[in-house]
């Protein structure tokens with residue numbers, strides 16, 4: 001089912017950024033955005049593409065008081081054949097609905113949501129940057145929007161999609177990061193909202209991230225919220241290790257880990273390449289024992305923004321371990337090359353992951 005979408009074009013289109021090397025992340029926005037309202041009596045209605053600009057929100061709106069907000073992050077790529085494509089967009093749509101279910105927000109029709117994304121990207125296609133490594137980042141988000149303070153599942157909600165041309169994540173080459181294991185704060189707990197992509201998870205994670213940065217680390221490695229013993233994620237990325245030739249990654253079973261689409265894609269590639277892949281609990285003790293006896297060969301984070309982010313150094317309780325001599329390891333490099341190659345249409349997409357949106 002497709003939603004009806006009205007289009008009001010801007011009367012004053014903005015200048016596109018002249019220097020794509022200075023785009024950064026999420027600082028520049030395109031000319032238009034998508035908005036759609038939900039109410040329990042009308043369902044989703046009034047889908048519209050309008051000029052990009054501020055939203056008007058009731059001061060008592062649910063999202064401002066109780067944090068009822070979920071979001072997605074995905075990219076549109078300018079491909080080698082000149083077309084514009086998305087990467088596994090239905091995975092994002094389905095995850096948005098799973099997040100909505102967890103936070104008692106209304107779900108979207110899958111086909112209808114995909115059509116909204118395609119329609120907006122096609123309208124904004126000239127905003128998809130051209131330089132190598134750049135893309136148009138899409139940020140769909142959905143929030144509870146009741147105009148009163150009572151606490152209950154919402155009757156009104158709003159779905160918005162904004163687009164931002166983003167620079168190459170690794171403009172200066174892939175740089176392995178320094179990671180500190182976080183033993184005070186936790187990001188998510190069993191039974192909580194860890195598997196949902198919701199703003200509240202990020203709010204809860206900022207303090208640890210800030211403290212780590214102050215001490216010179218790039219990000220934290222999160223431990224589970226029950227025993228603070230098992231590894232969950234790295235910053236806002238999923239994490240993988242190569243230990244004694246096998247790929248090991250935390251299992252999603254606890255519900256406190258975000259099921260990344262990059263994670264899923266990497267695991268599918270690794271299996272296809274013949275690696276033995278284990279999705280299971282990994283304790284921090286096991287990790288450091290492997291680091292100490294030399295069987296921890298590589299570690300990296302996975303996520304849409306960076307694709308693959310190698311971990312060069314790990315810090316825990318006064319000890320530090322350097323991995324791969326602080327360089328990117330061969331498996332992380334191969335995953336990065338293969339995934340970005342598929343996304344930018346440079347290598348064969350035998351899994352059918354990329355979806356054509358329009359000609360460039």
Ligand SMILES: *Cc1c(COP(=O)(O)O)cnc(C)c1O
Nearest residue numbers: 236237238258260261262303304
């Ligand atoms: C979005 C996100 C990820 C990565 O998901 P991708 O679909 O690969 O971008 C990992 N962890 C957290 C907490 C996230 O919010």
